[in-house]
Amino acid sequence: MLDALTHLAGGFAEVLTVYNIVLIFFAGMIGTVVGALPGLGPSAGIALMLPLTFGMPHASGLCLLTGVYMGTMYGGRITSILINTPGDAPAIVTAMEGYPMMRRGQGGLALGLSAVSSFVGGFFGLLVLIFFAPVVSSYAIYLGAPEYFLLMLLGLSTIILLAGEDLVKALLMACVGVLVSTFGSDYISGHIRFAFTPELIEGIDFVAIIIGLYGLGEVFYNLEQRTRLDLGRPSFNLREYIPPASTLKESSGATLRGSVIGTVIGILPGAGATVATFLEYALERRISRKPEEFGNGAIAGLAGPEASNNASVPGSLIPLITLGIPGSGGTAIMLGALIMFGLQPGPLLMIKSGDVVWAMIAGLVLANVFLLFSNVLLIPVFVNLLRSVQGHLASVVVALCVVGAFSLAYNSFNIWVALVFGILGYLMKKCDYPTGPFILAVVLAPLAENYFRQSIMLGQGDWSIFVDRPISLGIIVAMVATGILGLVTKRFIKSRKPAARA
Amino acid sequence: MKPSEIVLLAGLAVFSGVLLWNGLDMPYGSAQSFGPGYIPLNIAVVTLVLIALLAARALAARRSAPPAQAIPGESLGAVLPVVAVIVLMAAAIYAMSLGSVLAPLGVLMVLLSWRFAGHPPLKSLFVSAAILAVIYAIFSLWLKIPLI
Structure with missing residues (x-):
């Protein structure tokens, strides 16, 4: 532990120059703006900044890229809360709780609270990255396809909690989500599935789906309901945007739980942050004394998943730094950057190029602090921008959705996709079909399918592979125990209620 | 059932029906593992069953509800x-x-x-x-x- 602190101090010594501090500050701001734009996420942000790092010292270049990465995670929540248009999968839960708060005139508070939770989550993740990265990664290598499949299954099981009042409707939407995710190349056999047009060979872009489902779906629904927003006049009173102590106290437990879940699950490649945010949301809903508030702007439902989301950034860097395994699009580009700088990602990176890696980690710590302050200061700007265009919000949202969908592949195909899912989102909202199970299935089903088929191939057709391996058996036991505990608790509460009434 | 729900369920039924039909041409599986047709085919069938279940449930609710409580139409x-x-x-x-x-x-x-x-x-x-x-x-x- 002392070793880690000594290395970190060395990292700070390298990073704490005027040039690097200004660079990290602007990287965070640029990341926030890019993350706030629908259709653009961490991968786009890092890719955009990559050419700027040519010729920079390695530590400065990596600080710029990780600062942008962290900034996009902060920025992703802005459009989720203000216009119900998440830019990526982990921001969906933020929209589920943040947007209802915005409609109640608490958009500033929702943004402030999510900024604080994001900071705490990011900070916790960084602590784990600093002190436990080698330990955590040494366990991560024991996870194989069966364990990953079971973890995806665990993520998918939260559908029951996202179901709302009608489980059949939730299951139907989850099945439709699975079907949507099967379009395109099958990664195991190479078979092309349902490529009715050449663009579908790569599958349906997930971001176009969420842009349509949430952004356009909301516009269509509000058009029918003739909803008029009344967010008040522009105001720069900071008290409106900084969460009061009572709200912070109320959200503290959820933020801490979210930080732990985000860091641990964020390490998983593929959908770590998504699984973490949905699992955290499900956990908060289950343990809440007021579960009826979830979906209507619950403080814990916003704070916990936001903390998970940002805690997963350092979490996803752990396998990248210690094993050379990128867990997401963003970290894959980071891997490219490491190679571009002449560094060798893998177990020897910390030994051979420890100075650069520790400087990057120190840069992340600085970026997290800068981002908290810059984001709290930016909240009035974003909220007042929204207030000034609230009468024209439908056309603003449509414009952002169209441009965001176009940016995904620079063609109109994804705009058509967004329109189709906009219609679906509108009908789902109108007829009370939950969007959570659908979107969760779209994200996790392809990963679950691949891991499932890999596991069966690994076991040569034998299903016992799931119980033969100690970690996968442990996950199964944990899942069954959680399910039984949930049922028993439900029955216990039900039996207590009539007794209490009597 | 509202007309918009009928439109939604009909659309989903057509969607899953098309995937089911196309999924029939895909390899279902081998002795070692499942093929690319395994998930689409099974999930399409489950989707159609769930749609049928929702339609039957709505029909039963309509039959049992008194005429005064009929579901209001859409404007x-x-x-x-x-x-x-x-x-x-x-x-x-x-x-x-x-x-x-x-x-x-x-x-x-x-x-x-x-x-x-x-x-x-x-x-x-x-x-x-x-x-x-x-x-x-x-x-x-x-x-x-x-x-x-």
Whole structure:
């Protein structure tokens, strides 16, 4: 532990120059703006900044890229809360709780609270990255396809909690989500599935789906309901945007739980942050004394998943730094950057190029602090921008959705996709079909399918592979125990209620 | 069941039916593992069963409900603007495939603001132009995304 602190101090010594501090500050701001734009996420942000790092010292270049990465995670929540248009999968839960708060005139508070939770989550993740990265990664290598499949299954099981009042409707939407995710190349056999047009060979872009489902779906629904927003006049009173102590106290437990879940699950490649945010949301809903508030702007439902989301950034860097395994699009580009700088990602990176890696980690710590302050200061700007265009919000949202969908592949195909899912989102909202199970299935089903088929191939057709391996058996036991505990608790509460009434 | 729910379920039934039909041509599995047709085929069947279940449930509820509690229909007047915007958007996207993204988007924004949000035409034009200018500056000039 002392070793880690000594290395970190060395990292700070390298990073704490005027040039690097200004660079990290602007990287965070640029990341926030890019993350706030629908259709653009961490991968786009890092890719955009990559050419700027040519010729920079390695530590400065990596600080710029990780600062942008962290900034996009902060920025992703802005459009989720203000216009119900998440830019990526982990921001969906933020929209589920943040947007209802915005409609109640608490958009500033929702943004402030999510900024604080994001900071705490990011900070916790960084602590784990600093002190436990080698330990955590040494366990991560024991996870194989069966364990990953079971973890995806665990993520998918939260559908029951996202179901709302009608489980059949939730299951139907989850099945439709699975079907949507099967379009395109099958990664195991190479078979092309349902490529009715050449663009579908790569599958349906997930971001176009969420842009349509949430952004356009909301516009269509509000058009029918003739909803008029009344967010008040522009105001720069900071008290409106900084969460009061009572709200912070109320959200503290959820933020801490979210930080732990985000860091641990964020390490998983593929959908770590998504699984973490949905699992955290499900956990908060289950343990809440007021579960009826979830979906209507619950403080814990916003704070916990936001903390998970940002805690997963350092979490996803752990396998990248210690094993050379990128867990997401963003970290894959980071891997490219490491190679571009002449560094060798893998177990020897910390030994051979420890100075650069520790400087990057120190840069992340600085970026997290800068981002908290810059984001709290930016909240009035974003909220007042929204207030000034609230009468024209439908056309603003449509414009952002169209441009965001176009940016995904620079063609109109994804705009058509967004329109189709906009219609679906509108009908789902109108007829009370939950969007959570659908979107969760779209994200996790392809990963679950691949891991499932890999596991069966690994076991040569034998299903016992799931119980033969100690970690996968442990996950199964944990899942069954959680399910039984949930049922028993439900029955216990039900039996207590009539007794209490009597 | 509301007409919009019937439209939704019918659409989903057609979607899963098409995938089921196409999934029949895919390899279902081998001795070692499952093929690419395994998941689509089974999930499409489950989807159709769930749709049938929801339809049967709605039918049973309708039969058992007294006439006074019949589910209220939907106002066509309320749905019409949504259909009109969807048609307008489809036309705009088609126009975008011919070249510029910003020009059809601008027309769509002005129409949305003027005809559907009820703002005066000049105000709609001015606000839409201002928003498009910001979008152009961010996406085209800064991020180099070819919107024009």
